[in-house]
Amino acid sequence: MIRFVxxxxxxxxxxxxGILYSSGFKARVLMLEELKAMLSAxxxxxxxxxxxxxxxxxxxxxxxxxxVKRFLENTAFRMKHRTGEEETENIWRSALLESEDLLxxxxxxxxxxxxxxxxxxxxxxxxxxxxxxxxISRIEQNHNEALNFFRDNSKLYRSIGLAIGVFVAIIxx
Amino acid sequence: xxxxxxxxxxxxxxxxxKEQLSEVFENNYNDIEEIRIRSKRPVIIKTSSGxxxxxxxxxxPIVMSQSEIDKLFDxxxxxxxYAYMNEICNGYVTINGGHRVGIAGRAVCENGVIHxxxxxxxxxxxxxxxxxxxxxxxxxxxxxxxxxxxxLIFAPPMVGKTTxxxxxxRQISDFGFKVGITDDRGEIAGMYRGxxxxxxxxxTDVIENAPKSEAIIMLIRCMSPDVIVTDEISTMKECEAxxxxxxxxxxxxxxxxxxxxxxxxxxxxxxxxxxxxxxSQLLELKRCKNELSIIPHSISVSMFxx
Numbered sequence: 001m002i003r004f005v006x007x008x009x010x011x012x013x014x015x016x017x018g019i020l021y022s023s024g025f026k027a028r029v030l031m032l033e034e035l036k037a038m039l040s041a042x043x044x045x046x047x048x049x050x051x052x053x054x055x056x057x058x059x060x061x062x063x064x065x066x067x068v069k070r071f072l073e074n075t076a077f078r079m080k081h082r083t084g085e086e087e088t089e090n091i092w093r094s095a096l097l098e099s100e101d102l103l104x105x106x107x108x109x110x111x112x113x114x115x116x117x118x119x120x121x122x123x124x125x126x127x128x129x130x131x132x133x134x135x136i137s138r139i140e141q142n143h144n145e146a147l148n149f150f151r152d153n154s155k156l157y158r159s160i161g162l163a164i165g166v167f168v169a170i171i172x173x
Numbered sequence: 174x175x176x177x178x179x180x181x182x183x184x185x186x187x188x189x190x191k192e193q194l195s196e197v198f199e200n201n202y203n204d205i206e207e208i209r210i211r212s213k214r215p216v217i218i219k220t221s222s223g224x225x226x227x228x229x230x231x232x233x234p235i236v237m238s239q240s241e242i243d244k245l246f247d248x249x250x251x252x253x254x255y256a257y258m259n260e261i262c263n264g265y266v267t268i269n270g271g272h273r274v275g276i277a278g279r280a281v282c283e284n285g286v287i288h289x290x291x292x293x294x295x296x297x298x299x300x301x302x303x304x305x306x307x308x309x310x311x312x313x314x315x316x317x318x319x320x321x322x323x324x325l326i327f328a329p330p331m332v333g334k335t336t337x338x339x340x341x342x343r344q345i346s347d348f349g350f351k352v353g354i355t356d357d358r359g360e361i362a363g364m365y366r367g368x369x370x371x372x373x374x375x376x377t378d379v380i381e382n383a384p385k386s387e388a389i390i391m392l393i394r395c396m397s398p399d400v401i402v403t404d405e406i407s408t409m410k411e412c413e414a415x416x417x418x419x420x421x422x423x424x425x426x427x428x429x430x431x432x433x434x435x436x437x438x439x440x441x442x443x444x445x446x447x448x449x450x451x452x453s454q455l456l457e458l459k460r461c462k463n464e465l466s467i468i469p470h471s472i473s474v475s476m477f478x479x
Contacts, residue, residue: 052253079252084187085244088252121252124289128255 003173010172011165018161022154027104029150032143034068035105035113036136043132046125053088053121054079071099092117112138176202178370181270182298185248189235190216193227205300212239212294221463239294246293249274259382262287263358271301271363271370301363303371307333308340310467311456315341321350321400321424323451325443327431328458333465334428335360335404337458339371341426342402346374353398355388356381361404386414393421403427412442419451433457434470447472 038060045056054076061072075095082091096103096110116135119127179202183195190210197205197218207219208227215234216227226234237245249266250257260266266274278293308315315324328334339361346352356362356379363370364381373379378396380388385403389411392398401418403411406427415425431437434455438447446452457468 046255050256052251052256054251054253056253082252084185084191084248121247121250122254124258125255 007169007173010169011162014165014168015158015162018158018164021161022150022157024104025146025150025154028106028109029143029146030065031068031104032109032139032146034065035109036139036143038064038068038072039116039132039136039139043129046128046132067099067102067104071095071103074098088120089114089117092120106142109139109142112142178270178272179203179205179300181268182208182272182300185268186245187248188241189229190227190237190241190245193229193235197227206302207300208298210237210242210245210296210298212237212242239292242294242296246276246296249296258289260359261290264290265358267359267363267365269365269370271303271359271365273299273301273358273360273363275299301371302333302336303339303363304333304336305340305343305372307465308337308344310465311337311341312344314454314456314467314469315426316345316348321345321426322454323419323424324426324454324456325406325437325446325452326426326428326456326458327434327437328428328460329432330430332458332460334458337465338402338404338426338428339373342377342400343372343374345400345426346377350376350399351397352377353389353392353396353401354379355383355385355392355401355403357383357385357388358404361402384410386410389414389418393418393423398423400424400426405429406446407442409442412445415446416449419449425451438472 041060041062042056045051045059046053049056049059051059057072057079058076061069061076064072075092078091078095079088093114096113100110112135116131119131121128123131176198179198180195183191183198186194194208201220204220204222205218206221207217209217209219213236215236217224218227229235247254249268250261254261257266261276264276266276268274275297276290276293277295277297278290280287281289281291311326315322326334326337342352342354342361352374354361354373354377356364359381361371362373362377362379362381364379369377369379378392378398380391383391385406386408389401389403392401401415401423403415403425404427406412406415406429415427418425429437429440429443431440434457437443437455453472455470455472457470459466459468
């Protein structure tokens with residue numbers, strides 16, 4: 001009886017590890033969705049509300065997940081309290097670096113945000129919209145790739161977890 | 174003008190310009206009228222006593238490069254040029270404290286309409302000059318018992334027409350009249366993000382950034398003002414809007430450029446206003462040794478009959 005319980009614990013433990021590993025893929029998918037929603041909110045705050053950048057970013061942080069909210073609040077704070085010469089791009093870069101672990105994004109996702117921040121606040125509304133739309137479409141591409149990868153691999157990793165659990169249980173028993 | 178309001182300018186500057194300006198503000202904040210920053214030329218401080226160059230610690234004139242001016246202008250626009258594009262196209266940006274930054278550079282035009290300014294090489298930071306009581310001498314002509322008289326104030330540029338006009342708005346508003354201000358260049362109320370930076374009175378509504386002719390009609394339709402205050406009447410459209418305002422019984426207090434009564438009354442834009450009989454007085458503003466004086470001119474319609 002004890003052996004059976006131990007075997008079940010081992011199988012379920014490894015199965016859980018498999019689920020945990022595969023959920024990492026889902027986190028990126030969700031985060032990219034969050035970023036897309038954040039950019040749409042930013043577009044609204046810039047075009048319709050006509051808010052200056054730091055306020056537009058702060059307003060875009062509302063209704064976001066805790067992680068994205070923290071990142072955006074940090075960015076907005078740095079923008080508001082920037083020293084005279086600090087560039088917007090550098091502020092986003094350092095805020096992103098600080099939140100890298102928090103956001104669970106890949107290098108190519110971060111590159112999109114950095115590229116987007118380069119032209120932020122430098123043109124009229126039309127060029128801001130173009131900049132945001134370009135970032136959204138690139139994020140969509142990454143999102144689709146991440147979603148496909150998640151669909152293809154999440155079952156695989158969960159199954160591998162269970163299989164390893166069964167294998168270890170057999171050896172131990 | 175409070176020191177805090179003048180010091181707001183420093184939050185947009187950086188480096189040696191900030192250091193030296195803060196010293197100048199510390200000693201002389203009340204007397205500065207303009208700060209003129211031109212690419213590759215010395216920064217000039219204009220006070221009531223004249224122009225002086227802004228010097229660095231080694232007593233050499235501070236000369237700003239084009240890239241420094243670009244960065245300064247980005248700061249003035251809060252690094253969000255899109256948010257100030259309407260103002261930029263009109264050649265100025267109003268900053269916190271109600272100060273106005275005039276710009277000069279290369280205009281980007283399409284079908285004769287300015288869409289943007291690039292290569293901005295000159296900035297003129299014009300310090301808001303709110304002087305409470307500046308209109309005391311004018312009030313006895315504007316306020317007749319419990320009635321307001323439609324009035325035109327004229328003077329050459331930089332004498333203080335807007336300063337007097339703003340103070341008239343404040344005084345008649347605090348007297349209890351509903352005042353509507355058309356502030357197309359943000360000079361009267363000094364609106365910054367929806368809040369007037371100048372004291373314009375308790376019963377005052379402001380339409381900013383809209384063409385005066387449209388703002389006057391909007392104010393009459395929506396805010397039912399007793400008095401409309403408008404700066405620099407200079408086009409026929411504005412003249413027509415003022416005429417329709419006085420036609421509805423609203424009093425108008427406005428300003429216009431002009432160095433003498435003859436020049437003003439002969440201007441095609443002003444003539445119809447005087448002919449309407451509503452503007453029976455023109456106030457000439459003069460400045461002598463930083464003191465403002467008012468010279469009233471009574472006008473009758475019959476002057477134009479011949």
